[in-house]
Amino acid sequence: MVLPVTGLIIGLIIGSLFPISIPVQYAQFMSVALLAALDSVFGGLRAGAEEKFDNTIFITGFFTNALLAASLVYVGERLGIDLYYVALLAFGLRIFQNLAIIRRYFLKK
């Protein structure tokens, strides 16, 4: 658990040191991609706790989820459907589910 947390802190430092900024009109896509990434990380933690972790599935899942979520929102915007909220809801639900499972594992130990 130490390694992921240090990774997160390193990422935060890199992100705040480099002056990268997303144009305002793409901020929505970024936020959905972020949520997808968060979901993937929790999913990975859960799989690690269940001892079912698969490296390739985790890494590919992370990137495809984020990209797919962003592109889904983009298509939705083109079609005039607010898929943004759908993605938010789906990922939010999964994050909570994963968190609950992880918590149970923690408590069992």
Place this chain on the structure above:
Amino acid sequence: MLPIKQGQAAIAFVCVILGIMLAVQFRTTQDIRSSVPFQRIEDLSQRLSQTEKERDVLQKQLHELREKPGLETASREMEIVKMGAGVTPVQGPGLSVIIDDSKRQSKPGENPNLYLIHDDDILKVINELWAAGAEAISINEQRLIASSEIRCAGPTLSVNNTRYSPPYEIKVIGDVKTLENALKMRGGVIETLQFWGIQVAIKKQESLVIPAYKGTFRFELAKPVKDGGQ
């Protein structure tokens, strides 16, 4: 201490990316908050250019006035003052508003006064017209000036000490659209009048003539203040 055994390295790597995304998203959100909305910028720049144009026109006017002091400017000034005082006939685009008493029979027990035009009805219309930028107004050929009165005199209306009975024709010079909109506003003067069945007819006119004030000015008590006197 924790049950996670597998995939620490991969999760750590992904966490680095997640951290970068978080930081970027955080900054972007702050940028959105601190930046002025786009529409507001457009609005302000448009207003700025309009004001600049106005300023240029005024500067030009000032320049012209400075260039030729003397008779010409004085006479032009005189003309504007005369128009403002209402002693010269003026013409221009505007509206003619004809207001007549209600044709509706008042029901027994109802106050028949409600169906007649009163001075305050006319005053409300006039007030609305001035507010909408009217430049000159006349009622039945009587030019309204600063000291014009509009008041009920029995069944008639007294304007500039001349009495008129309905229908009253109000002629007004100004921006036709603004004037019309001001009168026809929802819940406005005309709607209120029409509620009582008072007949109001608004006609747009390309050019109408408003006569001059025919009376005389008398100042018995008021005297002009000398320069610097306060």
